[in-house]
Amino acid sequence: MYQTGNLVKDLAEKHGRKRESLMPILQDIVKKHNYLTDDVMVAVATELDISAAEVYGTASFYTFLDTEERGRNVIRVCKTITCSMKGKNDIISTIEDMLKIRVGETTPDKMFTLLETNCIGWCHKAPAILINDMPYTDLTQETVIDVIKGYMR
Amino acid sequence: MKNKGLTKVDLIFETVDVRKVIKKAFEMTSDEIIQQVLESGLKGRGGAGFPTGLKWKYTAAEKDPEKYIVCNADEGEPGTFKDREILDKVAPKVYAGMAIAGKAMGAKKGFIYLRGEYRFLLPQLYVELHKFHKMIAEIGYDFSIEYRMGSGAYICGEESALFESIEGRRGEPRNKPPYPTTSGLFSKPTSINNVETLVTAMMIIEKGPLEYVKLGTKDSRGSKVFSISGDTPLPGIFELELGMTVQQFVNEFGDGDAKAVQVGGASGFCVPRKKFADTIIGFEGVPTGGSMKLFNSSRSMYNVLHNYLDFFAEESCGQCTPCRVGCQQLLKGIEKVKKGEAKSTYLNELIKLADTMKVASKCGLGQSVGNAFKSIVENFREEVIY
Numbered sequence: 320m321y322q323t324g325n326l327v328k329d330l331a332e333k334h335g336r337k338r339e340s341l342m343p344i345l346q347d348i349v350k351k352h353n354y355l356t357d358d359v360m361v362a363v364a365t366e367l368d369i370s371a372a373e374v375y376g377t378a379s380f381y382t383f384l385d386t387e388e389r390g391r392n393v394i395r396v397c398k399t400i401t402c403s404m405k406g407k408n409d410i411i412s413t414i415e416d417m418l419k420i421r422v423g424e425t426t427p428d429k430m431f432t433l434l435e436t437n438c439i440g441w442c443h444k445a446p447a448i449l450i451n452d453m454p455y456t457d458l459t460q461e462t463v464i465d466v467i468k469g470y471m472r
Numbered sequence: 473m474k475n476k477g478l479t480k481v482d483l484i485f486e487t488v489d490v491r492k493v494i495k496k497a498f499e500m501t502s503d504e505i506i507q508q509v510l511e512s513g514l515k516g517r518g519g520a521g522f523p524t525g526l527k528w529k530y531t532a533a534e535k536d537p538e539k540y541i542v543c544n545a546d547e548g549e550p551g552t553f554k555d556r557e558i559l560d561k562v563a564p565k566v567y568a569g570m571a572i573a574g575k576a577m578g579a580k581k582g583f584i585y586l587r588g589e590y591r592f593l594l595p596q597l598y599v600e601l602h603k604f605h606k607m608i609a610e611i612g613y614d615f616s617i618e619y620r621m622g623s624g625a626y627i628c629g630e631e632s633a634l635f636e637s638i639e640g641r642r643g644e645p646r647n648k649p650p651y652p653t654t655s656g657l658f659s660k661p662t663s664i665n666n667v668e669t670l671v672t673a674m675m676i677i678e679k680g681p682l683e684y685v686k687l688g689t690k691d692s693r694g695s696k697v698f699s700i701s702g703d704t705p706l707p708g709i710f711e712l713e714l715g716m717t718v719q720q721f722v723n724e725f726g727d728g729d730a731k732a733v734q735v736g737g738a739s740g741f742c743v744p745r746k747k748f749a750d751t752i753i754g755f756e757g758v759p760t761g762g763s764m765k766l767f768n769s770s771r772s773m774y775n776v777l778h779n780y781l782d783f784f785a786e787e788s789c790g791q792c793t794p795c796r797v798g799c800q801q802l803l804k805g806i807e808k809v810k811k812g813e814a815k816s817t818y819l820n821e822l823i824k825l826a827d828t829m830k831v832a833s834k835c836g837l838g839q840s841v842g843n844a845f846k847s848i849v850e851n852f853r854e855e856v857i858y
């Protein structure tokens with residue numbers, strides 16, 4: 320859970336209050352807080368004068384507009400064919416061992432969530448992952464540990 | 473048919489004086505621009521391969537004063553990563569292509585729909601965009617571009633789903649007709665083009681169509697940017713002249729042990745070794761948005777197919793039954809055959825299901841699941857069963 324304060328109002332000022340403002344607003348909230356709470360979706364609905372069901376219905380369609388609680392850093396490991404061929408399972412088990420969570424879970428300190436995702440467009444440098452917006456490629460079991468350590472502070 | 477071999481080309485990433493090309497285009501009439509694109513024979517580089525000149529002509533013919541140019545940078549097809557590279561390296565050429573398209577069709581506003589996975593590129597892209605807007609203002613023309621982001625949905629690369637997404641809704645494809653050229657984004661006439669298509673069109677204006685048609689074949693003019701991955705010593709992005717066979721491609725990019733090449737991503741076709749020599753990469757053979765995945769003999773084609781079906785089952789928008797249920801049934805079906813819970817002849821039933829999906833699905837996603845399914849099951853039946 321997080322408190323939104325004036326965030327939704329500010330974003331509505333920035334992106335407008337039309338229906339087409341919905342995605343940019345939701346995306347900016349997720350950028351800041353990594354997931355959408357019921358409260359924030361209701362606030363967006365009020366601000367845009369549409370039903371909360373519309374907001375939820377739209378958000379739930381998009382994988383990156385998470386409506387479940389996520390950690391500060393969301394790790395998405397590509398599971399599509401090339402990454403899968405080039406060692407994605409080793410990358411996942413390394414991260415699982417390191418953070419003591421399984422795919423789909425969030426660490427108790429809410430620092431990390433581990434997810435799988437479909438092709439992220441780095442197949443020529445597989446295996447690849449995204450941490451929040453940043454791609455990391457050509458990973459090995461060693462380098463992925465360093466990458467994640469970089470997010471530990 | 474004579475094959476043209478394998479020639480590297482440098483058109484998309486070539487450095488050009490963007491301002492000069494835009495000025496050149498702005499001195500031409502709308503008809504002249506469209507005529508040149510038509511003469512070049514350019515077909516859309518996003519996968520479907522619709523003639524770009526025709527799309528521009530239809531959109532130009534619409535009377536509505538409000539029209540849109542949309543650049544499709546959703547690039548979700550597994551194995552495709554060239555649009556990211558194009559935006560990363562030559563974004564001004566993409567913007568110029570959109571402005572030229574705008575001039576040709578009488579549109580003053582453009583949108584680029586960029587997949588959420590590429591959000592890290594945005595800061596740099598905005599710097600370039602700012603410069604571009606300044607330049608366009610100096611030239612004295614009215615055209616502006618905005619970015620809209622995707623949020624991790626493959627289906628939003630489908631043009632009408634993409635419009636829905638920009639409009640702030642679930643990315644569910646619309647019925648066609650009406651086509652985007654008459655009713656697209658915000659129900660206005662819209663020309664939606666792939667990133668690479670726009671840059672190619674811009675380069676056709678630069679070089680002239682006569683120069684462009686020297687490359688490629690009758691059905692597949694010009695060159696194409698390929699995204700090459702899998703079992704290859706040369707993974708990466710390569711611009712090649714169209715018209716080569718899969719064999720020529722494998723000779724250059726294979727690891728000496730290629731048993732199959734998946735052309736066109738998960739929604740494309742699997743070409744087995746025995747068909748390498750007489751399969752042309754292009755609209756006369758296997759079309760591709762650029763995704764080329766090589767598999768060597770150590771790979772299980774069952775795993776490849778399973779991975780693709782899993783992808784489709786997840787990414788189907790679920791709006792229509794043949795696709796929603798079909799994807800899941802195909803996936804469960806091959807699992808059953810593999811485990812011996814269903815006879816191998818069950819695969820024939822599944823092929824019929826894939827055929828039904830092709831005719832009964834609402835959009836290109838459901839319609840093309842059968843491409844990979846059939847070409848893998850038919851060519852690698854043993855691997856799928858045992």
Ligand SMILES: Cc1cc2nc3c(=O)[nH]c(=O)nc-3n(C[C@H](O)[C@H](O)[C@H](O)COP(=O)(O)O)c2cc1C
Binds near residue numbers: 836
């Ligand atoms: C499921 C699906 C996904 C698609 N994804 C993309 C994509 O990521 N990029 C793209 O340019 N075209 C994609 N397309 C094709 C578009 O619908 C459209 O044909 C294309 O953007 C037109 O541009 P073009 O004529 O320049 O190729 C997709 C089509 C389908 C059915």
Ligand code: SF4
Binds near residue numbers: 787
């Ligand atoms: S074919 Fe699949 S992706 Fe396309 S509209 Fe139907 S359910 Fe959605």
Ligand code: FES
Binds near residue numbers: 398439551
């Ligand atoms: S398969 Fe992993 S990035 Fe494309």
